[in-house]
Amino acid sequence: MARWDGTDTAGPRWEERAADDDARWFRTLLHLGFFLLLGSSLTRFLMRHTGEGIAPWVVSLAAVLAVLYVAEPAVAGDRVRQSAWLGACSAVWVALVFLAPSFAWCSIPLFYLGLRRLRPPAAACYIGLLTVVSVTAQLRLAGRLEFDILLGPPAVAAICVAVFVRMDRQSARQRELIADLVRTRRELAATERREGTLAERQRLSMEIHDTLAQGLSSQQMLLQAADRTWRTDPDTAHRHVRAATAIAEHNLTEARRFVHDLAPADLASGGGLDKALRTLARRESTDGLAVRCHVEGVPARRLPDRVQSALLRIAQGALANVREHADARTAALTLTYLDDQVVLDVADDGRGFDPAALRDGDGDGMRGHGLPAIRTRTRQLGGTLTVESAPGEGTVLSAAVPLDAAAPAGD
Known part of the structure; x- marks a missing residue:
């Protein structure tokens, strides 16, 4: 039986890898x-201030800012060190901006660093401070009030914050969806395991009922008959014991094949279903019950082994019902x-019963597992089961399996 044991998480892992790749590309572009x-x-x-005395300071501060920025991985995982590192970067940047206002454009990557490293209230204050510094430096350079300088940096900051918040929310939703998908797959795998366990239990119960239990019931009846006739008719008693021994030997073979999940012993001996049914009829024929087998028509193609x-x-389950409940000859x-x-x-001349007494569905109202197991096997083959009976008039059980539905996948 093919089922997902929950170890196949290729889908969620692929989604996680895709999300990690997106984040990695974003960080690369940001750097x-x-x-x-x-x-x-x-x-x-x-180009504009080569001969000025502040040039060495600007070059030095730019180099320091570059070194600090590259040192980011060294402070990863420690919130205090990250805050100190971000403060150092910001302080160097502020000094650069007041010396050379053109460095205000470097605030955009710093916005994202603040949003990633700080909590929302602190990040808002941090971005506001950088924006005020940028506007102040640009106005000082221009020497007059200009609306584009006054409105430009806040607009850029707002856009950066909006983009970051949007991406962060999408990333959070994606993580939630991946977690939900993983949880759903695990629940589905657990459900499939439970259903598989129940189906296997049902299969085992049907196999035991149709093989081991049937054989043990036959042995019990034969040994009881031998016990009753042991003193009055020893030959008949010996015949019953030999028949019980043969059934025990067959049951042992069935049990071994059942453990190894092989085909029924009658089928494994060769000759197909026709021969297996004839062998079953001979084996089930006892002093009290005569079983005959007829085969009509010629198969258009070989039936699959499972069919x-x-x-x-x-057939085994139906004959077990006949022997145990029908009192047929x-x-x-x-x-x-x-x-x-x-x-x-499968027809018998026994005492019959009222089919209306059967409950709708799987026949749970019947005693034992016989008819429910037969009905389940027939449904698994895509077929239909019909039971015709009346008190005192015997029973006819008919299982019809469509050849198209029963066709093997690989035959």
């Missing part, structure tokens, strides 16, 4: 943008090959 802005700002300053096995188990197995289906009929 690249920072150094491009830092380099362009420094180049612009040197042959299921039909043989249905004769029973007949009829296997009919039609153009579009194969039909197995």
Whole structure:
């Protein structure tokens, strides 16, 4: 039975890897943008202020800022060290901006660093402080009030914050969806395991009922008959004991094959379903019950092993019901090959029963596992089960399996 044991998490892991790749690309672009802005700002300053005395200071502070920025991985995982590192970067940047206002553009990567490292209230204050510094430095350089300088940096800061918040929320939702998917898959795997366990238990109960329990019941009846006739008719008693011994030997073979999940012993001996049903009829024929087997028609193609096995188990289960409940003298197995289906009929001349007493569904109202197991096997093959009976008039059980539904996947 193919089922997901919960170890197959390729989907969620792929989603997680995709999210990690997106974050990695974003960080790479952010770092690249920072150094491009830092380099362009420094180049612009040197082209216009080469001979000024502040040039060495600007170059030194730009180098310090670059070194601090590169040192970010060294403070990862420690909130205090991260805060100190961010404060140092910001202080150097503020000094650069007041010396050379063109370095104000480097505030954009610093916005993202603050949003990633600080809590929302502290991040808002941090971004506001950087924005005020940028506006002040630009106004001081311009020497007059200009609305583009007054409104530009706040607009850029607002856009950066909006983009970051949007990305952060999307990332959080994606993580929640991945967690939900993993949890759902685990729950589905647990459900499939439970259903598989229940199905396997049902299969085992049907197998035990149709093989071991049936054989033990036959042995019990034969040994009881031998005990009753031991003194009056020793030959008949010995015949009953020999028959019980043969059934025990067959049961032992069935048990071994059952443990190894192989085909029924009658099918494993070769000859197909026809021969297996005839062997079953001979074995089930005792002094009190005569079982005959008829095969009509010729199969259009070889039946799959699972279909042959299921039909043989249905016949075994039906004969077990006949022997235990019907008090019949004769029973007949009829296997009919039609153009579009194969039909197995099991008829007896026993005392019968009222089919209306059966509950709807799986026949839970019947004693034991016989009819429910037969009905389940038939449904698993895509077939239908019909039971015709009346008190005192015997019973006819008919299991019809469509050949198309029963076709093997690989035959």
